[in-house]
Amino acid sequence: MSSIYQVAEMAGVSVATVSRVINERGYVSEKTRLKVQEAINILHYTPNQAAQSLTTSSTKLIGLLVPDINNPVFLEQSKGINDYLKEKGYILMYAESGEDDEEMSNMVRRFLSNRVDGMILCSRDFTQFGDMDAIIEPALKNNVHVVLNGYVDSKFEIDRVGFDNVRGAYLATEHLLKMGHSSIALIAGTDSTISEERYRGYREAHIDNHVSLNPALVVKGDFRQHSGYEAMLKILQMNPRPTAVFAMNDVMAIGAMMALEDHKVSVPDEIAVAGFDDIIWCSLIRPRLTSVVQPKYEIGKKLAEFLLSRMNESYSGPGRHEIFGSRLAVRQSTVKSEQQ
Amino acid sequence: MSSIYQVAEMAGVSVATVSRVINERGYVSEKTRLKVQEAINILHYTPNQAAQSLTTSSTKLIGLLVPDINNPVFLEQSKGINDYLKEKGYILMYAESGEDDEEMSNMVRRFLSNRVDGMILCSRDFTQFGDMDAIIEPALKNNVHVVLNGYVDSKFEIDRVGFDNVRGAYLATEHLLKMGHSSIALIAGTDSTISEERYRGYREAHIDNHVSLNPALVVKGDFRQHSGYEAMLKILQMNPRPTAVFAMNDVMAIGAMMALEDHKVSVPDEIAVAGFDDIIWCSLIRPRLTSVVQPKYEIGKKLAEFLLSRMNESYSGPGRHEIFGSRLAVRQSTVKSEQQ
DNA sequence: ATTTTTTGTGTAACATGTTACACAATTTGG
DNA sequence: CCAAATTGTGTAACATGTTACACAAAAAAT
The missing domain is CATH 1.10.260.40 (lambda repressor-like DNA-binding domains)
Structure with missing residues (x-):
């Protein structure tokens, strides 16, 4: 060289x-x-950027950690981040953590070792990590800014971008109730803040609409497609059988729809299905899946924006916390044909 | 710090x-x-990895350039690359080039500036670049190894991993012919080696099966979903109307299926549809899409393998060229219900 | 007890850039 | 025509690590 x-x-x-x-x-x-x-x-x-960064102490590198590159949600978010950052001359260093404590810590260290100018950490749920603060402390102590996508209680002043899960789940549930369903099964995700919040929305919608909650209607999944399939099998066994299902994410909702297809149960006539996230697959599957729209791209963009404003010191106050609002995309999976 | x-x-x-x-x-x-x-x-x-790499002259960084991060084909390929490389202690530096000459050159330069230990360049078609050699020369002249996914004529000894497009298209076409279709429309992609090869497979299958080719049945698209939709509209106008359609990739095939849905033409009863790539969406859409299976993950892995073997000098001979074989995944979109 | 070997630690050079400062050559201004 | 300002270029220090080599202390061998 x-x-x-x-x-x-x-x-x-x-x-x-x-x-x-x-x-x-x-x-x-x-x-x-x-x-x-x-x-x-x-x-x-x-x-040599390496030598260059020795003197300038800036690498123009941003670390991005996502739990799963294959997940359409994170993918689109990354796109938002990348578009914003690339334009400003930064380049991304991707890493996958797989929702694992150890791995996450490793990658943060790796980022630091590469002297990224800042980092963006995404997770479905940070609370699962015993001590999230311990993971990000090395970064902050070295003046490398960190922004988070998700839920954390941190003693540090850290910017976060989230999404109004309560409201989203509320909208989906309310919609199902308004469509005349009074027995709505819930396919939940792994124990996490995200699940709790989505559950809360489900619950509040019931209360506000004076429909009693039935704990027996909640089946637990793990946010993955197969668990949605399995959950639906259990739901089909229920007696009386619910007339609607709300899954805490689209991937599980799609798994559920496949189970229904295999058992020749028609959607939405016999059972209506709604999901969460509005991934691209919703418009691909038939019937099209009703889902809570999460502005993934914009969330990504906001994360990048927060980070940059910290880095160039145009902002240095207390931790900001931006929550993006929800909207429901109503599609075929919840609207009976004669109602269309 | x-x-x-x-x-x-x-x-x-x-x-x-x-x-x-x-x-x-x-x-x-x-x-x-x-x-x-x-x-x-x-x-x-x-x-500080930067300082470290000054003395060791190794950054453990690999540059990966893909045309479009959102494309499921490249996504899965990246996954294969990442899995292989991560295990060996390397970290990826992703970049998107958008099939653009200038941009590609820039990113290669950027990679070099970051002193990546090697780089993997992916493209749907390198021949579109006036002078691909000019793009990679800076890397090679600096002893940074490069491997390519795709089609190139290069004066350099460079490793490539490809896919047997001719055979793949042949299999899909043959399958349609065997199902009794004698008039198979073709939704082609942009002018490129990839399109040429897939066309050749389509052509050869016709010849071998003694079915005459009809140039009027070829409609040009651009590998994107919308172009598949548009192409299908044109095909529906044809008289006599073809009974089968082969699209040069899945995304266009899906666009075509949407057009058929909108016009209430049943698949596969009135028109059979086959695609190429076997992306995940094939199993999501209904009817499920018959498609040529491309071992994307394995291709990614092979790319990484080639690169590493060059880097650690366990191989240093002439440019290798590995071509992965094809297989057809037959699904509902080409098999009439009574035949199932 | 002395020599040899092993262990433990520091000094200084090097890897590749950036940049403050010094100095020389031009150009400008009166 | 000479002082002042401007332009052009080099020297050397610095950024952060690695490592060859030197030297000292401790342990082992004779």
Whole structure:
């Protein structure tokens, strides 16, 4: 790999001059500039970002940690982050943590070791980590800013971007109630703040609409497709059988729909189904899946925005907490054909 | 950000000793080791990878360039790459090029500037770039290895991993012919090697099965969903109307199916549809989409494998070219119910 | 007890850039 | 035409690590 010294030698100038040419800083005569430029081209020289960042102490690198790259939710969020950051000259360093405590800590350390200028951590639920603060402390103590997507109680002043899960679940449940269902099964996710909040929305909608809650209607899943399938099998056994199902995320809702298909139960005529997240699959599957719309792209963008404003110190106050609102996309899976 | 000097000072030893503790190299007494370890913990010190890579001239970073992170094909491929590389201690630097010449060149330069140890470039079709060699030359001239996913004529000895498009298209077409269709419309992609090859498979299957080709049945798309929808509208106008459609990728096939749905044409009874890539959506949509299976994950893995073998010099011969074989996943979209 | 070997630690050079400062060559102004 | 201002270039220090080499202390061998 060629270095600035080789370029300097080939051009017959000092390294300082080469640096000036590259960074277009200070005085350089046209004649010299051309000589240097030519040497650079011949050697295919590119400045070593590592060495560069030693002096400038900025790498233009942002660490992004997501639990699962394959999950459409995080994917779209990443897209929002990437679009915003790329434009500002930053480049992303992706890493997958798989909702694992240890792994998460490792990747944060790895980011620090690469001297990222900042990092964005995403998780379905940070509360599961015994001590989230311990994970991010190394970053903060070294003045590397961190923003979070999700739920945390932190003693640090940290920016977070979240989503109004209570309201979202409320909307979906209310919609089902308004469609005349009074027995709505719930496919829940793993124990987490996110699940709790979505449950709360489900609950409140019942209360506000004077429909009594039946704990027997709650079946637990793990946010993955297969668990949705399994949960639906259990629901089909129930007696009396619920006429509607609300799944805490789309992937489980889709699993549930597959179970219904396999058992020749028609959606929405016999059982209506609603999901959460509004991933792209909702419009692909038939009947199309009613779902709570989460502005994933915008959430990503906001995360990036928060981070950058911290980094360039245009903001340095207490931890901000932006909660994005919900909207329900009503589709075929909850609207009987004669009602359409 | 704390440095090795601060650790050394706090522990009352020299930087060399701290370095020894961190890298577990050379002799260090237990007592000293503990003192240093403690200082590291207090300061939350992490070695600066940038400085480290200055001396070791290895960053453990691999650049990965894909045209579109949102495309399920590249996504799964990335997963294969990531899984393989992560295990070996490498970390990925993702970048999106959007099938753009300029952008691609930029990102390669960016990778070099970050002194990646190697890079993997993916494209649907490299031939579209006027001079692909010019893009990768800076890397190769600096001894940074490059592997490609796709089609290129290069003067360099470069490893490539591809897929047998001719055979894949042949299988899909043959299947449709065997199902009794003699008039099969083709939704083609943008002009590219990939399209040419898939066309060749379509053509050869016709010839081998003694069915005459009808150029009027070919409609051009751009590999995106909407173009599949539009193409299908044109196909529906044809007279006589074809009884089957083969789309050069799944995304277009799905667009086509949506058009058929909107026009209440039943699949596969009135028109059979087959796609290419076997993305996850094939199993989500109804009827399930018959598609050519591309071992995306394995292709990603192979790319990573090729790269690493070049990097650690366990291989340094001429450019390898691995072509993965095809298989057809037959699903509902091409098999009439009474035949099931 | 002396020599040899092993263990433990520090000094200084190097990897690749940036940049403050010094100095020389031009150009400008009176 | 000479002082002042501007322009052009080099030297050397610094950023943060690794490591060869030197040297001292402790342990083992004779």
